[in-house]
Amino acid sequence: MTLTDYATACLLILGGIFFLAGTVGLLRFPDVYTRLHALTKADNVGLGFIMAGLVLQAESWLAAGKLLLIWLLVLFASASVSYLIARRALNKGIRIWM
Amino acid sequence: MDVIVVLEWAFDAVLGLGLLWLAWRTLNSPDLFKAIVLFISFGLLMALAWVRLNAPDIALAEAAIGAGLTGALLLAALARLRTTTDNTMPAQLPAGSWFQRGLLIVLLSGSAAGLGYAVWILPSHTSGLSMAVTANLDVSGARNPVTAVLLNFRGYDTMLEMIVLLLAVLGIWSLGGLPPRPERPAVAVLDTFSRFLIPVFILAAAYLLWVGADAPGGAFQAGSVLGAAGVLLLLSGWRPGVRLMQWPLRLALTIGAITFIILGVLTLLYEQQLLAYPVAQAGRMIILLESLATVSIAVTLAILFLGESPDPEEKK
Known part of the structure; x- marks a missing residue:
């Protein structure tokens, strides 16, 4: 294994930890707003680490660019969708957990 | 190396069992919304299973159509079911007689x-028809064997699939479709979201269409x-105008x-x-067919989601 492989492994494991934390949060948090908070951490940071790990292994700049693009699209989509879900929940009168 | 093999086996086992479990939960869930969400997760895991089987073309189609668009169609159908009927499923289906159940x-x-x-x-190791496909790839006009099969060697399969999609739309229209809903302004974030994303969708579709000649991709993906993109537009409140719903829509639906x-x-006449x-001419013909099929597939799927008949005045 080269130094790059070790760096990839570290980044992938870090990403995995964020996904695990996000999943635990989704299952254990008390209401829809806090669950959204947990999910977006997995989506944004976890996926970011995994993409960074994979970019190190990419064969070309084009492949690395595609991975980056996927991450940006997920960031954008998850931010917007989380807003929409939270807004709908608020409009339906779901109280915020305190 | 052995560790990797064991890990792969473990991953595949978890994937296979997860699929079975999700399928059972989907069928078993009395809550329709939950069943749909489980169905979407089933589709995503199924796509992963196709990746594991080295079939990225099917994985793409499964993720996009099986999980994505079918999920959206089911959710839209459920939302309308809730407005038209009270959403109570019979708690227990009437049990048949002993003979029927047996x-x-x-x-x-x-x-x-x-x-x-x-x-x-x-047979555990068989090449099937892949040798024949590889041998004839040069004359097919495509460099991706899957595209060569779908658009050339078994082109009539794809032709019949296009007709099936058309029949689905005709079925909805024959039932009268849903009453048309007026355009309404979208939530600001959704509006910005779709304005930003729709050009990206169009670019991605063009890329998938073009790359289909060499790599996984093609008309259906x-x-x-x-x-x-059409579904997103419809969700943001956009409605096709009355004039667009007439012959331009019919042309787009049928062109493929x-x-x-x-x-x-x-080809029957000349070949x-x-x-x-x-x-x-094979390469050019495949590109032509795929481009027009893409338009038809896209419009068909969006129209299925819309669920409205183009002639509301004809219905009554």
Whole structure:
């Protein structure tokens, strides 16, 4: 294994930890707003680490660019969708957990 | 190296068992919304299973159509079900007589045993028709074997699929469709979201269509991405105008099937075989068919999601 492989492994494991934390949060948090908070951490940071790990292994700049693009699209989509879900929940009168 | 093999086995086992479990939960869930969400997760895991089986073309189609658009269609149907009926499922389906249930058990076990036997007697290592496909790839006009099969060697399969999609729309329209809903302004974030994303969708669809000649991709994947752009537009409150719903819509819906049929007739006349393209023109013909099929698939999927008939005044 080269130094790059070790760096990839570290980044992938870090990403995995964020996904695990996000999943635990989704299952254990008390209401829809806090669950959204947990999910977006997995989506944004976890996926970011995994993409960074994979970019190190990419064969070309084009492949690395595609991975980056996927991450940006997920960031954008998850931010917007989380807003929409939270807004709908608020409009339906779901109280915020305190 | 052994560790990797064990890990792969473990991953595949978890994937397979997860699929079975999700399928059971989907069928078993009394809450329709939950069932749909489980169905979407099933589709995503199924796509992963296709990746594990080295079938990225099917994985793309499964993720885009099986999980994405079918999920959106089911959710839209559920939302309308809730407005028209009170959403109470019968808690218990009427149980059949002992004879009926026994018959059902015998039939189901019989077909399960038959399927199991069919899988069991499959040769474990077979190349199937892949040798024949590889040998003829040069004359197919495509460099991706899957595209060569779908658009050239078995072009009539794809032609019939286009007609099936058309029939689905005709079915909805024959039932009268839903009452048209007026345009309404979208939530600001959703509006910005779709304004930003729709050009990206169009670009991605064009990329998938173009790359289909060499790598996984093609008309169905591109069409479903473009169709998803249509769904997003409809969700943001956009409605096609009355004039757009007339002949431009009908043309877009049918152009894929029409081109297939015209090319089929022409090849029957000149090459004496349905959809047997002359070698020199095969590449161009595939691109033409795929581009027009993409348009038809995309419009069909978006229209299925809309669920409105273009002639509301004709209904009554």
